[in-house]
Amino acid sequence: xxHDFLPGLAGVPAAKSAVSDVDGQRGILxxxxxxxxxxxxxxxxxxxxxxxxxxxxxxxxxxxxxVEDVTHHRRIKYRIVDLLKCLPEHGHPMDALQAAxxxxxxxxxxxxxxxxxxxxxxxxxxxxxxxxxVAAYARLRRGDEQIPPRDDLDFCEDFLYMxxxxxxxxxxxxxxxxxxxxxxxxxxxxxxxxxxVTASTLADPYTVxxxxxxxxxxxxxxxxxxxxxxxxxxxxxxxxARPYLERxxxxxxxxxxxxxxxxxxxxxxxxxxxxxxxxxxxxxxxxPLYEVxxxxxxxxxxxxxxxxxxxNVDFYSGIIYDKMGIEVDFFTPLFAMARVAGWxxxxxxxxxxxxxxxxxxxxxxxxxxxxxxxxxx
Ligand code: ACO
Numbered sequence: 001x002x003h004d005f006l007p008g009l010a011g012v013p014a015a016k017s018a019v020s021d022v023d024g025q026r027g028i029l030x031x032x033x034x035x036x037x038x039x040x041x042x043x044x045x046x047x048x049x050x051x052x053x054x055x056x057x058x059x060x061x062x063x064x065x066x067v068e069d070v071t072h073h074r075r076i077k078y079r080i081v082d083l084l085k086c087l088p089e090h091g092h093p094m095d096a097l098q099a100a101x102x103x104x105x106x107x108x109x110x111x112x113x114x115x116x117x118x119x120x121x122x123x124x125x126x127x128x129x130x131x132x133x134v135a136a137y138a139r140l141r142r143g144d145e146q147i148p149p150r151d152d153l154d155f156c157e158d159f160l161y162m163x164x165x166x167x168x169x170x171x172x173x174x175x176x177x178x179x180x181x182x183x184x185x186x187x188x189x190x191x192x193x194x195x196x197v198t199a200s201t202l203a204d205p206y207t208v209x210x211x212x213x214x215x216x217x218x219x220x221x222x223x224x225x226x227x228x229x230x231x232x233x234x235x236x237x238x239x240x241a242r243p244y245l246e247r248x249x250x251x252x253x254x255x256x257x258x259x260x261x262x263x264x265x266x267x268x269x270x271x272x273x274x275x276x277x278x279x280x281x282x283x284x285x286x287x288p289l290y291e292v293x294x295x296x297x298x299x300x301x302x303x304x305x306x307x308x309x310x311x312n313v314d315f316y317s318g319i320i321y322d323k324m325g326i327e328v329d330f331f332t333p334l335f336a337m338a339r340v341a342g343w344x345x346x347x348x349x350x351x352x353x354x355x356x357x358x359x360x361x362x363x364x365x366x367x368x369x370x371x372x373x374x375x376x377x
Contacts, residue, residue, distance in 0.1 A: 074149035105206025135162035185342030228257035238295035257315035
């Protein structure tokens with residue numbers, strides 16, 4: 001039966017899902033039916049993760065248990081630390097994260113994805129250990145020792161402590177918590193779809209997450225947050241934003257952090273993150289990058305508004321991480337630490353009614369060509 005070919009599968013449903021929903025015309029994002037604006041104010045990353053994974057907000061005792069389970073699984077084997085030590089110091093942290101998550105699966109080899117209990121513990125381990133791996137690589141690659149997690153610290157506090165060996169101020173942990181909530185899930189994006197394709201083969205969750213990490217790394221997806229900060233640094237001052245954008249657009253180049261396959265208005269996550277920036281800069285001093293970003297957004301509105309291209313989640317997140325002192329190439333690993341919640345929620349969902357992904361293609365090659373011997377080519 002002939003089908004229309006839709007490049008990038010734009011608009012083609014790849015799954016039925018109750019995890020999250022985007023209204024791209026009105027700029028609304030809901031996790032399990034709850035608006036992200038409300039979750040950012042009232043929830044925490046781990047509570048939101050529970051909501052995504054299990055479909056509802058946890059009771060107090062369910063949340064306590066989930067937090068305890070995650071807290072007690074933050075440690076990583078010394079062999080994983082050794083593996084990270086052996087990686088090149090100039091390697092990209094997303095590659096280090098991908099290698100370490102693939103290796104994690106060798107330590108927890110429960111391959112039966114029909115075992116619900118095993119799947120719960122795999123999800124807990126992945127959520128718990130990604131921050132430990134990210135923080136460990138950040139330190140190890142500059143020659144510092146890994147700082148093991150501390151059970152008395154909450155999720156975001158512990159991550160920042162493992163990075164810096166200092167207890168962070170509440171403003172930093174609260175900011176990171178909101179960033180993680182906003183990056184935790186976003187319907188059928190490239191990395192979630194990649195994970196589902198892998199999951200459809202009944203591969204183990206470490207392999208599923210490893211493949212999603214690979215897809216997230218690309219500059220058209222999660223990798224854009226790094227490029228935004230590099231672009232803002234290159235522009236340097238608000239006055240240089242307009243000539244920069246005009247030159248890029250004349251050369252048919254994309255402006256990083258702008259545009260989205262689904263949103264035809266400003267991404268609601270960008271709006272929230274902009275508010276986070278303002279609060280952060282009021283309390284901790286401003287960032288020159290923010291002034292440049294505001295002008296880029298304003299000029300882009302004039303130059304690209306007709307095409308409905310506005311800031312996406314990656315536009316303001318990098319400015320926040322930069323202010324937190326996080327190195328640019330660690331922005332996407334932070335994204336992965338959050339998005340693992342969404343990947344696993346879709347994995348749980350898919351396992352309930354799995355069908356191997358095996359799409360079709362439109363063959364455009366030749367048929368019945370003769371094999372020409374090498375000496376006659
Ligand atoms: N800057 C300039 N022009 C753009 C941009 C942009 N950032 N995004 C889209 N356009 C233009 C395209 O040039 C194209 O114009 P044309 O019709 O005149 O040729 C039109 O808008 C449609 O662009 P596509 O790339 O076909 O649209 P798509 O739906 O594939 O775009 C995407 C989505 C890939 C995110 C795109 O907007 C982009 O490349 N943005 C920059 C990278 C980025 O910020 N990625 C992060 C996305 S959010 C996330 O993944 C977490």
